[in-house]
Amino acid sequence: MARRYDSHTTTFSPEGRLYQVEYAIEAISHAGAAVGLRTNEGVVLAAEKKILSKLLETSVASEKMCKLDDHVAVAVAGINSDANLLINSARLFAQRYAAGYSEPVPIEQLVHHLCDQKQGYTQFGGLRPFGVSFLFAGWDKSSGFQLYQSDPSGNYAGWTATAIGANNQAAQAILKSEYAPSMSLNAARKLALKVLKQTMDSTILMPEKVEMCEVARAHEVPSEKHIRFRMASDKELEELCGLANSATLPTS
Amino acid sequence: RAGGAAPESERVTKMSIMSYNGAAIIAMCGKECVAIASDLRFGINQQQTTAVDMKKIYKIHDHLYVGLSGLATDQATLAQRFKFRHNMYELRESRKMRPETFANLVSTVLYEKRFGPYYAEPIVAGLDATNGYKPFITGMDLIGAMAPTDNFVVCGNNEESLFGVCESMYKPDLEPEELFEVIAQCILAGVNRDCLSGWGGVVHVISKDKVITRTLKGRMD
Numbered sequence: 001m002a003r004r005y006d007s008h009t010t011t012f013s014p015e016g017r018l019y020q021v022e023y024a025i026e027a028i029s030h031a032g033a034a035v036g037l038r039t040n041e042g043v044v045l046a047a048e049k050k051i052l053s054k055l056l057e058t059s060v061a062s063e064k065m066c067k068l069d070d071h072v073a074v075a076v077a078g079i080n081s082d083a084n085l086l087i088n089s090a091r092l093f094a095q096r097y098a099a100g101y102s103e104p105v106p107i108e109q110l111v112h113h114l115c116d117q118k119q120g121y122t123q124f125g126g127l128r129p130f131g132v133s134f135l136f137a138g139w140d141k142s143s144g145f146q147l148y149q150s151d152p153s154g155n156y157a158g159w160t161a162t163a164i165g166a167n168n169q170a171a172q173a174i175l176k177s178e179y180a181p182s183m184s185l186n187a188a189r190k191l192a193l194k195v196l197k198q199t200m201d202s203t204i205l206m207p208e209k210v211e212m213c214e215v216a217r218a219h220e221v222p223s224e225k226h227i228r229f230r231m232a233s234d235k236e237l238e239e240l241c242g243l244a245n246s247a248t249l250p251t252s
Numbered sequence: 253r254a255g256g257a258a259p260e261s262e263r264v265t266k267m268s269i270m271s272y273n274g275a276a277i278i279a280m281c282g283k284e285c286v287a288i289a290s291d292l293r294f295g296i297n298q299q300q301t302t303a304v305d306m307k308k309i310y311k312i313h314d315h316l317y318v319g320l321s322g323l324a325t326d327q328a329t330l331a332q333r334f335k336f337r338h339n340m341y342e343l344r345e346s347r348k349m350r351p352e353t354f355a356n357l358v359s360t361v362l363y364e365k366r367f368g369p370y371y372a373e374p375i376v377a378g379l380d381a382t383n384g385y386k387p388f389i390t391g392m393d394l395i396g397a398m399a400p401t402d403n404f405v406v407c408g409n410n411e412e413s414l415f416g417v418c419e420s421m422y423k424p425d426l427e428p429e430e431l432f433e434v435i436a437q438c439i440l441a442g443v444n445r446d447c448l449s450g451w452g453g454v455v456h457v458i459s460k461d462k463v464i465t466r467t468l469k470g471r472m473d
Binding site for chain 2: 061067068069088091092095096098099102
């Protein structure tokens with residue numbers, strides 16, 4: 001019965017659901033996990049790489065993380081080609097804002113703009129929704145360090161710590177018990193990988209299978225100039241994976 | 253006509269929109285370095301000097317600077333547009349623009365407004381990191397005609413005067429400190445004969461590993 005209402009993204013089902021949006025969210029639950037944690041020193045994003053092959057060219061561009069502007073980055077879960085379109089749109093929005101106001105774009109403005117775009121595809125045009133969830137990590141002068149999550153429906157919310165993609169409920173559970181807002185950035189990095197280790201299929205965390213980035217202060221003074229986006233180096237990942245593999249999680 | 257002054261209508265002088273605010277910019281090539289210098293005057297309607305710290309040279313990245321003369325509002329707007337374009341380029345291509353590429357971008361942006369142009373004339377100066385940090389400078393007219401050279405380029409209200417000092421003082425293959433001396437003397441001397449530019453100056457000397465920026469004290473008139 002419900003199938004009659006599936007094909008049109010812009011129509012409600014009799015039970016009041018938007019099936020296409022739900023199917024999009026379902027698609028993302030099969031994608032590589034991404035986890036984000038916010039601290040007073042910065043925001044950390046870590047993600048599981050799904051595309052692994054010795055034949056793959058490790059180019060400059062990453063599979064899961066993307067810089068949107070100097071002070072804001074995203075982690076992607078879902079269909080990468082869909083994500084690329086939205087990322088480009090976000091970058092243009094950030095630059096237009098900066099050109100107009102001579103100020104870096106506030107994070108919520110950017111998230112809001114992107115989510116309005118996603119929402120449009122659930123209401124107009126008869127096109128399918130974007131099959132992407134994002135974790136936004138950034139800093140702005142008015143609200144400091146922020147972490148946001150968005151999904152294909154166009155809904156978004158601010159979080160202190162959250163996860164998207166495969167096994168995100170398990171990740172959220174661990175975060176609920178182990179995350180503390182007063183954590184240092186270093187502790188957050190370790191916890192992020194610890195969480196990923198639990199949600200990924202393998203028993204040992206390999207540095208080639210994960211990516212990590214952060215938006216944090218480069219120096220002590222929290223001015224705009226000293227906030228920067230940084231991808232974790234291979235050496236750093238090796239070290240942190242080693243720690244995650246040797247540590248044991250407390251029994252709940 | 254017998255005696256008497258010409259009627260007022262014949263005495264009105266035509267002002268060029270490029271002289272409304274006033275500017276003088278020079279860029280020079282040295283040995284593995286480039287220098288770009290500008291004056292700091294900002295005037296309104298030619299006569300009234302309103303500021304003596306007007307920015308006319310903008311940093312695009314560590315090895316690329318652009319200086320813009322002409323109408324102040326247009327030069328400031330263009331600087332914003334170039335920053336926008338370079339930021340997008342850097343995000344998409346994960347690399348910084350070569351000076352020559354950037355100069356072509358500037359040329360294209362200006363030519364897009366061929367029949368209603370921005371009243372600004374840019375100078376691009378930088379080092380090509382992909383080619384052994386080779387110096388690159390070029391000047392352009394307001395619709396984007398490039399004139400790359402390996403010695404010096406000038407733009408502003410009193411180009412003839414600037415050309416004159418550069419021709420006499422410039423030497424090829426100067427070291428950064430020598431280049432600074434030459435370009436500083438050129439800009440200060442060049443603006444002395446022009447009432448629309450001057451009131452101090454700023455010089456950036458760009459080398460492979462650092463940029464030295466100095467403010468010049470000149471005649472404040």
